[in-house]
Amino acid sequence: MVTQNKEGLQPSREQIIYANLLIIGVWAGIFILVATYAIYLTGILPSHVELSIIPTIWGKGVGEYLEITHSPHGWGWLYLLAKGDFLNYIGLALLALMTIVCYLVLVRGYIRQKNWIFTVIAVLEIVVLSLAASGLLGSGGH
Amino acid sequence: MSLFVFVLSCPLAASAAEQTAAGTAGKPWWFWPIVLFVFCLVLGIVAVLAGVGGGVLYVPLVSGFFPFHIDFVRGVGLMVALAGALAAGPGLLRRNLANLRLALPVALIASSFSILGAMLGLYLSALDPDIIQICLGVTIVGIAILLLVSKNTEKPVVNKQDAIGLALGLGGAYWDDGARESVEWKTHRTLLGLFMFILVGLLAGMFGLGAGWANVPVLNLLMGVPLKVSVATSKFLLSITDTSAAWIYMNRGCVIPLIGVPSIVGLMLGSLIGVKILAVAKPKMIRWLVIIVLFFAGLKAIDKGLGLGLLG
Numbered sequence: 275m276v277t278q279n280k281e282g283l284q285p286s287r288e289q290i291i292y293a294n295l296l297i298i299g300v301w302a303g304i305f306i307l308v309a310t311y312a313i314y315l316t317g318i319l320p321s322h323v324e325l326s327i328i329p330t331i332w333g334k335g336v337g338e339y340l341e342i343t344h345s346p347h348g349w350g351w352l353y354l355l356a357k358g359d360f361l362n363y364i365g366l367a368l369l370a371l372m373t374i375v376c377y378l379v380l381v382r383g384y385i386r387q388k389n390w391i392f393t394v395i396a397v398l399e400i401v402v403l404s405l406a407a408s409g410l411l412g413s414g415g416h
Numbered sequence: 417m418s419l420f421v422f423v424l425s426c427p428l429a430a431s432a433a434e435q436t437a438a439g440t441a442g443k444p445w446w447f448w449p450i451v452l453f454v455f456c457l458v459l460g461i462v463a464v465l466a467g468v469g470g471g472v473l474y475v476p477l478v479s480g481f482f483p484f485h486i487d488f489v490r491g492v493g494l495m496v497a498l499a500g501a502l503a504a505g506p507g508l509l510r511r512n513l514a515n516l517r518l519a520l521p522v523a524l525i526a527s528s529f530s531i532l533g534a535m536l537g538l539y540l541s542a543l544d545p546d547i548i549q550i551c552l553g554v555t556i557v558g559i560a561i562l563l564l565v566s567k568n569t570e571k572p573v574v575n576k577q578d579a580i581g582l583a584l585g586l587g588g589a590y591w592d593d594g595a596r597e598s599v600e601w602k603t604h605r606t607l608l609g610l611f612m613f614i615l616v617g618l619l620a621g622m623f624g625l626g627a628g629w630a631n632v633p634v635l636n637l638l639m640g641v642p643l644k645v646s647v648a649t650s651k652f653l654l655s656i657t658d659t660s661a662a663w664i665y666m667n668r669g670c671v672i673p674l675i676g677v678p679s680i681v682g683l684m685l686g687s688l689i690g691v692k693i694l695a696v697a698k699p700k701m702i703r704w705l706v707i708i709v710l711f712f713a714g715l716k717a718i719d720k721g722l723g724l725g726l727l728g
Contacts, residue, residue, distance in 0.1 A: 285512040292516065293506035296655075300502045304684065311677040315446070325445040328674050329483075336487040337542060340669045347669045362673035363666075369499055370666065373659045380516075391584065392520060399524050399656070406531050406663040 288383040292376045299372035307365030310358075319358035348409030374403045445674075452482070453678035456496075460686015461693060466706035468563075469654065470683045471497030471626030473706070476556045476713035479549070480720060484675060486545050486552070490537065490624030491670025492679050494662040497626030499680045500687060501654035513648035515588050518603070518641065522649075523656035525610055526617035526627070530657050533621025534664035540622075549721030552623050556714030559629050560707050566633050574604045574640040581606040581639075590645060601642050609639040621661035626654050 285293075313319055323343040331342055340347060346354065354360035377400050384393040405411060456470075459477070463470045475493040479486045508514035541548045577587065587602035603609070612634045620627035631650035635641040641649070665671060712727075719727045 285509060286516065289509045289512070289516045293509035296502060296509075297506040300499075300506075303502075304499070304681070307677055308681060311673065311681075314673060315449075325674065328672065329443065329445055329448060332484050332488060332672060332675065335485055335542065335545065336491075336538075336668055336670050339485070339488075339672075345669055348667045359673055362677060366495065366666065366671060366673075366676065369495070369502060370659055370662050372502060373656050380520075392517070395520050395524055399520070399527065402524065402528050402531070403656075403660055403663070406527075406660040407667075409667040411531060411535065411664060411667075 288380050291379050291383070295376050295379060296372060299368060299375065303365050303369040303372070305365075306368060307362065310361045310365055314358035314362055317358065319356060319361060321359045322354055322357040323359055370407065374400060374407065377403070448482075449674060449678045452478075452675065453682040456679045456682030457686040457689070460500075460683040460688075461690040462686075462702065462706060463683070464687050464690025465693065465702040468706060469497055469626040469628040469651075470500050470687070471624065471654075471658075472556075472559060472629050473709070473713075474679065474683070475624050476552065476710065476717055478679075479552070480713055480716040486548055487538070487541055487665075487668075487670045488672055488675055490548075491662070491665035491668075492672075492676045493624035494620075494626070494658050494665055495671055495676055496679050496683050497624075497654055498658040498662050499684055501626070501651055501658060503684060503687075505652045505655050508648040508652055511648075512588070512590050513644055514652035515645055515649050517584065517588070518586050518635075518645070519649050519653050519656070521584055521586075521610065522613050522635075523653055526613040526620065526653065526657040527660040529614045529617030530621030530661040531664055533618035534624075534661040535621075536618070537622035537624075538664070538668060538670075546721040546723070548623075549717050551721075553714045553717030553719075553721060555619060555623055555625070556710055556717060558714075559625075560710035560714060562629060562633065563703070563707050563710070566637065568632065568636045568643050568646075570643045571599060571601075572636065572640040572642065574602050576604065577602040578604050578606050580610075588645070590642070592644070599642055601640070601645060603639045603641060605638055605640070609634055612638060617657060620657055621664070624661070624665065626658060628654060 314321065323345065331339055334342070339345070351360045351363045355364070377396050381393060381396045381400070384396060456474070459473050460470060463473055471493045474496050475489055478484065478493070479489040505514065509516065537548060581587070581603035584606070586606060587600070589598050589600045592599050616627045616630040616634065619625065619630065628650045631653055632646045635646035635650060636643050716727045719725065
């Protein structure tokens with residue numbers, strides 16, 4: 275189990291590309307989150323849901339909350355980007371999309387290597403994550 | 417000593433938050449984001465020192481002591497766990513501690529089932545939020561027991577790799593700085609391990625907990641992956657598993673920016689501070705404290721779900 279040579283210790287090329295992409299995306303996401311939150315709290319852009327109202331309704335279930343605030347579900351927030359509160363979803367969505375972007379790079383690498391098992395695994399993961407992100411699964415029902 | 421007081425202040429801060437929760441209407445809107453930010457900053461420090469993910473502490477403590485509905489706590493809890501895992505991922509991948517070949521097949525199973533878990537959790541919550549509170553409480557008490565009794569093995573001995581592990585090439589090598597040697601590893605009991613990730617994914621999605629507490633024992637104790645690789649791959653895995661469940665909650669509207677952003681930023685900053693404190697802290701003592709806090713948070717969730725009011 276334990277050897278003294280250093281061969282095979284280096285991460286694969288895909289692993290390095292994945293890491294580089296991730297670091298850019300994560301810090302961009304965090305920066306956008308902080309910036310848009312500042313815009314939201316300072317009121318530079320008007321909010322869809324008044325800040326003072328939120329503490330009175332965040333104890334209710336999500337269905338009731340959306341109904342009271344007339345807030346959209348799924349990707350409906352894209353139509354409300356001029357509102358300070360929904361502007362924050364840019365950073366949140368970027369963080370949640372990063373893995374899909376990184377997997378696209380992985381697939382390209384695995385195809386080049388003709389590593390078909392991992393190509394299929396990576397493609398299936400993209401399908402699963404895209405399905406979750408699409409809003410087709412469980413975004414309604416309120 | 418000051419660190420001890422600092423760590424203890426975490427549940428005390430939560431308790432203070434709960435006491436003021438009754439007067440939600442009387443507080444200005446900015447009061448809660450500030451309390452949440454400070455609370456999550458402390459939580460981030462404690463999580464690093466105790467070697468657990470942020471989500472497993474965030475969901476039971478915030479749902480137990482803050483006035484937010486459990487739907488929002490789970491949605492934000494997943495975003496918190498996701499952000500932490502995404503931030504840690506690049507460093508772990510570059511040092512070859514997190515292994516992509518190991519993570520990919522496991523992540524596919526866990527992320528698929530975390531979607532089902534999220535949908536099931538939201539369905540049960542819509543039926544009766546108390547069901548989720550009770551199930552969450554039982555799970556948290558279970559996690560505390562798991563942390564208490566599981567004895568991870570630093571370098572498990574795997575004599576013969578099974579056929580699935582061999583076919584997928586689940587093995588590798590990393591440099592152990594402490595022992596000044598390279599360590600080669602391979603998996604066994606791979607099929608059983610992959611099946612276990614069905615359960616891990618379901619629980620992660622249903623309660624928004626992240627799943628580092630479950631990933632590590634399965635990888636290390638069951639599949640024979642060295643502890644360092646298990647911990648690093650588990651952290652990286654969360655960035656994939658939590659992505660799918662987080663999207664389900666976000667699309668349903670469970671991530672309110674007013675709660676979400678201070679939680680994510682607070683926990684990430686706390687984690688950075690925690691890494692610096694780690695050099696001088698006594699993690700064993702803090703780990704004990706976290707186990708106690710988890711027991712309390714789990715029992716509190718059960719108490720809240722049953723409406724007994726025994727724990728305040």
